[in-house]
Amino acid sequence: MTTMVGALAIRASLAEPLGCVTDLPPLRDAALPGWTDLVFGGHDISMLRLCKKAHSLVGAGVLPAPIVEAVAGELDQIERHLRPAPAGRNQAETIQQTVADLRAFREQHDLERVVVVNVSSTEPLIVAHPAHESLAALDAALPVADVLPASSLYAYAAFTAGCSFVDFTPSTGARLPALAELARRVGTPFAGSDGKTGETLLKSVLAPMFAMRNLRVRSWSGLNLLGGGDGANLAQPEANAAKVASKQRVLKETLGYEPEGQTRIDYVPDIGDLKTAWDLITFSGFLGSRMRLEFTWHGCDSALAAPLVLDLARLTAGAHEQGTAGPMPQLAFFFKDPIGEVSHSLADQWHDLVDWVTGWTDDPS
Template identity: 30%
Template sequence: MTEARQIREANGKLGVLMPGMGAVATTLVAGVEIMKKGLAEPVGSLTQMGTIRLGKRTEDRVPKIKDFVPLSPMDGLVFGGWDAFPDDAYEAAAHAGVLEKEHLNAVHDELRAVKPFSAVFDPSYVARINATHKKEYGSLREAAEQVREDIRSFKSQHGLERAVMINCSSTEAYAQPQKSHFDLDEFEKALDRSDASISPAMVYAYAALKEGVPYANGSPSLAADIPALVDLADDAVVPVAGKDFKTGQTLMKTMIAPGLKARMLGMAGWYSTNILGNRDGEVLDDAGSLKSKEVSKLSVLESILDPEKNPELYGDIHHVVKINYYPPRGDAKEGWDNIDIF
């Protein structure tokens, strides 16, 4: 039997540190700050609006998750992060254009106060961004130490004992696990020699784990999921999670595909196309970054439909994903899907 682990109480405020303070991160910050003021409901938040059943169904005990699980309240969240551009959260959110100005202006001061640390940046991993706010370092080991110092500085500045890191950065170029990814000692040697196999996402993940900060990966990039960092997380007893937020077209696939499988309907093909014009789209206009996103999107159907167990229904699916950068679309991403079932 697995030994139970002691989980610390959610005492004090919680720092939420995000590599990548673009559209996703600033929308999160603005949304939480708006909700703190009672100007909106936390629609879409499982922890804030979802319920959990206790006991038998007939007992009708269904408290909200936030009232049952010892989580930090929204009032206790403090935001920070890193970005390749120096814009504060208000400027970045206004540029992204996700939220209306009336919403941003309601939390103007709170967003202005969220200023990013300079980023660990490597143009070989994100080719389409001309970074103007990046760290200077002699080696990737030094870069990781700078991120660790940023974490400690942020916690000290805000009087925090706890923090988490959520990777909201742009999709990095596709990469397969390399020798340096399989062993922590090899990984740290690669940091020392600034090996090209070590990406910025891995540097952030390593820094977080060394500081005892739980890490969630909201991008499809290789990060804390490489064996070396999984071992580091296990040894440090620090949780890691995530592989791409999957909040758009892939979210729809994860809702529709289980329904088709539950009815034992076969699938001959699924064709998906996306058009988007924000920074995310610009980054994905690069073939390397695009492949990382495509692999993430393509893998979701296989994991849900399990073609090995149902070869006659899902053994020969033609799954095609197209993503196109179209600047006039801005952040109003649009997706079309064609599903051929039998």
């Protein structure tokens, strides 16, 4: 919701694109779709009208009321392009119905590129299945067994329809060998996983500092408090475990070892869309001296995530235009648990992103 309101506000010059890194000088002139080129649609499990959702976010202190009023008419237009999630007799049929929706959306708006972004609730970690290993095995299994989580069904449908795919959640999405095979075969790119918006963003800055200064991190514990729909979903043990696993990866990858401590996520309904993270880091320095660092992060989850979704849609569409296919580790800058063997330092990820995008040409031919 915040993503759509924000894009409409930027398009109408009602707001600055704060938080959108594609508006920074190194990327601003890249071969990316403009703000006026973006068209929104999708599948939604909620029957509440978009304007009602937007006003509820005004009440929660997330969106400014004047902006919501100014874009209300355009939200009504977007609502015409929302559909309930398909539910076929089997997973193969569900994919076919989703593909039909994607193709109809592209044709209706005469679009060159469609980017499917998964912003649904976090799924539990999946159990590996032999059908995940190859496209042939997956195609044989889909009509007779439920072998894919919903996020992977959408990735399969996106690739089949010639669309790129971004997983903004820690769900499985396109991260299966069979789906990577399909993406390369049809020439579509994908990126993920789990947008990096708060505590993990700070970890990706602070952990390289400890490593570069040769300071030994003894423990790193974090407590995350959040409300809203995400908080309610993450109160479920299976979804919580998937999210925590995604958040923890940066420390081991950056430090080269895993310090003591754990990350917790607790649901506090009263704080709504706001979230708080408190971290305690203990470390050793010269001559074994013991020291500590604490930080507290207060943020609005939607306002932190929405500009990244817009960035990812623009960058992924641009990469598709350039002929990129398969996984895009160059977009690791945006994710807690990025695809591929990449640095988890935010600074390294930023340089990789800029070098990649500025190497594009306006005419991929």
